[in-house]
Amino acid sequence: MSSPLYDNYLKVQRRRLRLIALSRISLLVLFLMLWELAAKWKWIDSMLTSKPSLLLSSFRELAFEGSLLRHTWISGLETLVGIVISMLLGTAIAVLFWWSTFASNVLEPYIVVLNALPKVALGPIFYIWLGDRYSIYGMAVAISIIVTIIMVESGFREISRTKLKLMESFGATRFQMLRMVLLPASVPHFIATLKVNVGLTLVGVVMGEFLSSKAGLGYLIIYGGQVFQMNLVMVSIMMLALLSVILYGFVNVLERFARKKYNYEA
Amino acid sequence: MAQIELKDVGLSYFTLKQETEALRDINLSIGQGEFISIVGPSGCGKSTLLSLISGMLKPTQGKILIDGHEVSGVSPKVGYMLQHDHLFEWRDVLSNLLVGAEIRKMDRGKAKRKAMDLLERYGLGDFAYHGPSQLSGGMRQRVALIRTLVAEPDILLLDEPFSALDYQTRLTLSEEVFQIMKDQGKTAVLVTHDLSEAISMADRVMVMSQRPSTISSVYDIRFDEGDDLSPWKKREAGRYKIYFNAIWKELEEHVVPSV
Ligand SMILES: Nc1ncnc2c1ncn2[C@@H]1O[C@H](COP(=O)(O)OP(=O)(O)OP(=O)(O)O)[C@@H](O)[C@H]1O
Ligand SMILES: [Mg+2]
Numbered sequence: 001m002s003s004p005l006y007d008n009y010l011k012v013q014r015r016r017l018r019l020i021a022l023s024r025i026s027l028l029v030l031f032l033m034l035w036e037l038a039a040k041w042k043w044i045d046s047m048l049t050s051k052p053s054l055l056l057s058s059f060r061e062l063a064f065e066g067s068l069l070r071h072t073w074i075s076g077l078e079t080l081v082g083i084v085i086s087m088l089l090g091t092a093i094a095v096l097f098w099w100s101t102f103a104s105n106v107l108e109p110y111i112v113v114l115n116a117l118p119k120v121a122l123g124p125i126f127y128i129w130l131g132d133r134y135s136i137y138g139m140a141v142a143i144s145i146i147v148t149i150i151m152v153e154s155g156f157r158e159i160s161r162t163k164l165k166l167m168e169s170f171g172a173t174r175f176q177m178l179r180m181v182l183l184p185a186s187v188p189h190f191i192a193t194l195k196v197n198v199g200l201t202l203v204g205v206v207m208g209e210f211l212s213s214k215a216g217l218g219y220l221i222i223y224g225g226q227v228f229q230m231n232l233v234m235v236s237i238m239m240l241a242l243l244s245v246i247l248y249g250f251v252n253v254l255e256r257f258a259r260k261k262y263n264y265e266a
Numbered sequence: 267m268a269q270i271e272l273k274d275v276g277l278s279y280f281t282l283k284q285e286t287e288a289l290r291d292i293n294l295s296i297g298q299g300e301f302i303s304i305v306g307p308s309g310c311g312k313s314t315l316l317s318l319i320s321g322m323l324k325p326t327q328g329k330i331l332i333d334g335h336e337v338s339g340v341s342p343k344v345g346y347m348l349q350h351d352h353l354f355e356w357r358d359v360l361s362n363l364l365v366g367a368e369i370r371k372m373d374r375g376k377a378k379r380k381a382m383d384l385l386e387r388y389g390l391g392d393f394a395y396h397g398p399s400q401l402s403g404g405m406r407q408r409v410a411l412i413r414t415l416v417a418e419p420d421i422l423l424l425d426e427p428f429s430a431l432d433y434q435t436r437l438t439l440s441e442e443v444f445q446i447m448k449d450q451g452k453t454a455v456l457v458t459h460d461l462s463e464a465i466s467m468a469d470r471v472m473v474m475s476q477r478p479s480t481i482s483s484v485y486d487i488r489f490d491e492g493d494d495l496s497p498w499k500k501r502e503a504g505r506y507k508i509y510f511n512a513i514w515k516e517l518e519e520h521v522v523p524s525v
Contacts, residue, residue: 163352163354165348165350165352166348166352166365167365167369168322168340169320169322169340169346169348170340170365170366170369170370170417171321171339171340171341171342171369171370172369176369180365180368180369181354184354184356185354185356187356261356262355262356263355263356263397263399264355264356
């Protein structure tokens with residue numbers, strides 16, 4: 001069916017994609033090799049910088065002993081719970097703001113100030129109020145919820161301007177508008193918010209663990225720093241990177257599913 | 267008794283900056299099954315008038331009656347086809363058609379049968395489960411029209427329903443809409459910028475003046491060739507040119523002062 005010109009075009013595109021993937025992997029391999037060799041030839045002090053082979057062995061050690069995976073699991077779970085809470089709570093508050101323009105107008109300056117406030121500063125307060133375990137959720141939610149409210153609400157506002165006229169013409173109630181238009185039309189905004197939230201919530205969780213916890217990757221990093229074990233610090237950071245990759249993967253799968261179901265373009 | 271009645275209706279928009287008087291002293295009565303076209307300079311308040319009849323807006327003066335009852339809020343008797351099609355891309359064609367029925371809590375099975383029936387009749391039967399993005403502009407307008415009809419209104423308000431279409435589709439679609447209205451005996455109010463559309467579809471053409479606008483005149487459209495001519499035939503009928511020129515001239519008078 002397709003013309004030779006089109007076949008050729010596809011071939012060129014595919015080759016390009018393969019080249020990009022290959023370059024990405026090579027870059028990582030090159031970086032690790034350089035690191036390893038630099039440590040081996042004493043260009044750098046592996047006490048300070050660690051090195052890949054050392055990381056691998058300490059990863060094996062830590063993973064075998066079970067504690068690394070447990071700490072990763074704990075941080076992962078905290079992040080997941082944090083994301084869910086701030087998405088639900090943030091959306092609920094955005095709905096409230098949409099429902100009552102008065103409330104939204106009254107609270108707007110407070111939201112702006114809260115958004116600008118560095119949430120780390122609240123750490124001690126969360127610690128005292130919520131204890132060492134729940135303060136982590138406090139921090140995670142504090143960092144991501146304001147952005148959630150702002151993003152979801154601005155989505156609502158845009159949708160209201162363009163998509164509610166029809167609902168009004170049929171005499172829809174506000175609840176019907178919410179259920180039939182605002183929420184389904186916001187799916188792309190939810191996904192975009194989720195993407196931002198994965199990063200922010202992870203920051204919140206690690207920050208919370210720095211300040212107070214007895215477990216999790218943030219705790220491991222602080223602990224490793226205190227006992228001067230660079231391997232431990234580096235391995236934990238890698239696990240953090242891995243964790244964010246996995247969470248982004250989740251969101252991407254969700255996005256593909258949502259795009260099919262709600263039939264929107266990215 | 268007239269089905270739609272406007273008595274000394276006036277409407278002003280209020281914003282913090284200013285007050286805009288859009289309509290003043292509108293008196294109008296429209297009978298059951300009548301087809302009215304409204305023409306007038308841009309910004310004179312035609313859409314506002316439709317919103318008033320639909321109940322989406324409340325008049326600041328006078329009152330509006332539908333079947334003898336004063337309008338308060340959107341009435342299920344009225345179907346308002348907006349200028350833009352407003353199809354929801356997260357719903358397929360069929361469930362877009364059911365939006366009105368869903369809002370008004372009508373029997374879902376019955377609405378669905380009606381929607382399928384109308385889709386079939388207007389040549390869109392194969393598209394029931396397609397997304398709106400897979401339709402052409404003319405198809406989308408047709409879907410929007412069917413969506414209005416599925417809610418079973420007695421009165422149809424059409425706000426420049428064909429303005430987004432190319433000339434050819436426009437002619438065909440206006441022909442179809444005219445047939446649908448006549449078949450079902452519905453009352454229709456059509457706002458348009460296209461004079462030939464206004465004359466060929468309506469029993470009466472209403473011309474509105476500049477803002478604050480009133481109805482400056484009403485033309486009864488009658489042809490010697492008979493009463494049930496299709497829009498197509500009307501465009502070729504003898505008196506068509508006379509109406510066209512008269513209305514054209516009057517509109518020109520309204521438009522010129524502001525330029
Ligand atoms: N929500 C609003 N708030 C304030 N003024 C408004 C509002 N809607 C319309 N107007 C004003 O009322 C007047 C009439 O508007 P309307 O949309 O009814 O005109 P129209 O005849 O439909 O115009 P067009 O032919 O361009 O569609 C305009 O001058 C417009 O600026
Ligand atoms: Mg208008």
